[in-house]
Amino acid sequence: MPWKETSVQEQRFRLIEAWKEDRRSLAALCRDYGVTRRTGYKWIERYQAEGLDGLRDLSRAPQHHPNAIGRETEGRVIALRGRYPFWGARKIHAWLKREEPKLELPAVSTIGAILKQNGLTVPRKRRATARPNSEPLAHAQGPNLVWCADFKGWFRTGDGTRIDPLTITDACSRYLLRCQTVQAADFAHSKPVFEAAFREYGLPERIRTDNGAPFGSNGESGLTGLTVWWTKLGIQPERIQPGRPEQNGRHERMHRTLKQATASPPAATRRAQQERFDQFQKEYNEQRPHEALGQVPPARVYQSSPRQYPARLPAVEYPAVWPVRLVSWGGQIRWRCASVFVAKALEGEPVGLEQIDEHCWRVWFLNHEVGVLDEDRGKIYRPDRWAKRMRREVERGA
Numbered sequence: 001m002p003w004k005e006t007s008v009q010e011q012r013f014r015l016i017e018a019w020k021e022d023r024r025s026l027a028a029l030c031r032d033y034g035v036t037r038r039t040g041y042k043w044i045e046r047y048q049a050e051g052l053d054g055l056r057d058l059s060r061a062p063q064h065h066p067n068a069i070g071r072e073t074e075g076r077v078i079a080l081r082g083r084y085p086f087w088g089a090r091k092i093h094a095w096l097k098r099e100e101p102k103l104e105l106p107a108v109s110t111i112g113a114i115l116k117q118n119g120l121t122v123p124r125k126r127r128a129t130a131r132p133n134s135e136p137l138a139h140a141q142g143p144n145l146v147w148c149a150d151f152k153g154w155f156r157t158g159d160g161t162r163i164d165p166l167t168i169t170d171a172c173s174r175y176l177l178r179c180q181t182v183q184a185a186d187f188a189h190s191k192p193v194f195e196a197a198f199r200e201y202g203l204p205e206r207i208r209t210d211n212g213a214p215f216g217s218n219g220e221s222g223l224t225g226l227t228v229w230w231t232k233l234g235i236q237p238e239r240i241q242p243g244r245p246e247q248n249g250r251h252e253r254m255h256r257t258l259k260q261a262t263a264s265p266p267a268a269t270r271r272a273q274q275e276r277f278d279q280f281q282k283e284y285n286e287q288r289p290h291e292a293l294g295q296v297p298p299a300r301v302y303q304s305s306p307r308q309y310p311a312r313l314p315a316v317e318y319p320a321v322w323p324v325r326l327v328s329w330g331g332q333i334r335w336r337c338a339s340v341f342v343a344k345a346l347e348g349e350p351v352g353l354e355q356i357d358e359h360c361w362r363v364w365f366l367n368h369e370v371g372v373l374d375e376d377r378g379k380i381y382r383p384d385r386w387a388k389r390m391r392r393e394v395e396r397g398a
Contacts, residue, residue: 012043012055019044073104077114084288086260089115091288094295139206140171144305146238147171147204148251149194149215151185152258158268165277166193167258169251171208174293175302176254176284177201179277181270187214187225194226195309198233202305208238208248215239220382221343221370228345231368232313257284316366318352323361326350338378342370 015033019026019040030040047055080092087095089112096105106114115121140146152165164185168178177197182189207230209215214226216239227237240247261280267273285302289295318324325333331344333351342351346365353361359375371380381389 008057009052009055013047013052015040016044016047070104073106074114076100076103077106077111078118078120081115081120084283086257087288088112088121090291090295094289095287098289098296143170143173143175143302144202144204144307145172146206146208147177148208148248150210150248150251150255151212152255154185155263155266157266157270157273161270163263163266163270163273165258166190167251167255168194168197169254170204170298170302171250173298173302174250174254174290175298176281179258179281181274181277185213190214190226191229198309200304203233203235203307203309204305206236206238208240208251210245210248211239211242217345219343219345220380220385221345221365222382223343223345223365223368223370225345228349228365231366232316233310234307234314236367254284316350318350318364319354322352322354322364324350324352335373335378336375340373340378340380342380346370 011033015029015035018024018029026040027037030037033040043055076096077092080095081087084091089108092115093105093108093111096103112121147168148171149166149168152167154162154164156162163181164183166178166180166182166185167176169176177200178193180193182193214224215237216222216227217224222239223231230237245252258277258280261283262273262276267276284297285299286297288297290298293301325335327333327342327346327349329347330341331347332339332341334340335353342363349365351370352364353373354364356362356372361373361375363370363373363380369383371382372386373380
């Protein structure tokens with residue numbers, strides 16, 4: 001008689017009841033029910049010990065798995081997640097491997113399973129993203145070749161104070177150089193933050209930013225007080241294309257982590273918020289493993305620049321054959337008995353003029369090309385617009 005899968009417990013109970021009534025031998029009953037006598041005796045013993053509950057199927061899973069992780073390891077994973085609530089399985093694995101080498105360490109997938117079983121993960125919705133352009137940061141092959149700077153979107157603390165965090169990172173090592181609240185996102189309040197970073201870490205070769213104030217302007221020169229100062233220090237300003245934040249993707253990714261860790265929700269006061277930023281900066285640089293760095297923290301990769309911040313700005317010099325003009329406080333220069341607007345950010349600075357045609361001069365501020373001066377029109381054109389104009393004239397002439 002085959003056993004019915006839907007009433008296995010009932011069939012076992014009937015076998016035992018028939019055996020108790022002594023109507024037939026256990027061997028004959030076991031043959032009818034399709035089990036061995038050994039199995040029959042097992043069900044009788046379990047029924048006598050536990051009643052009907054003893055006739056239910058038990059799990060066939062082993063009582064002990066040889067590869068199961070110990071309670072100590074699981075506890076360390078959960079404790080570390082509590083300490084760093086935004087770290088995933090890979091970062092926890094890398095930190096434990098580095099800081100506790102004697103601990104019996106499970107695989108990354110096992111750590112992920114532990115976090116999931118304890119309700120410590122939230123599935124992330126995957127959004128379609130544009131393919132990033134790696135070219136703008138392709139030259140960041142070592143520390144201090146490129147720094148990235150930006151203002152994290154402003155928000156308000158619990159008491160209503162507006163917070164504008166200015167952040168600066170090294171593109172190669174991802175080292176967070178500064179995370180500082182400022183009173184306003186302008187030159188006056190930004191310069192001291194950059195100056196403190198230059199004094200502590202030296203000068204980078206380039207600083208990459210977006211086009212917003214105080215990093216860029218809508219004028220033909222694109223210069224601001226901040227970028228003029230950087231240029232005088234021998235730092236080349238770099239700006240991403242408008243509407244292309246992925247060109248500064250490394251810095252933007254740091255901002256997402258910064259927001260999760262320090263501003264969700266914001267602190268009660270400006271001072272308390274800055275304390276959060278300071279704690280985050282220390283953890284981000286010294287503790288948090290970074291996947292792009294082989295799961296080591298940025299402090300293991302970054303080193304200060306050999307270019308020291310100078311006590312005095314170097315003099316602005318041009319080739320002897322170039323005419324030099326001083327930009328007036330209105331942002332203009334005198335040229336051929338006329339006033340020509342250059343850039344308000346260059347007030348009080350000398351610019352050099354390199355002749356490229358009979359009536360055209362290329363205007364330079366140190367190594368920054370301000371634009372092309374057309375004598376006939378008395379106007380300075382942005383380099384790209386000047387090139388476009390020349391192409392149109394060549395096409396018309398052809």
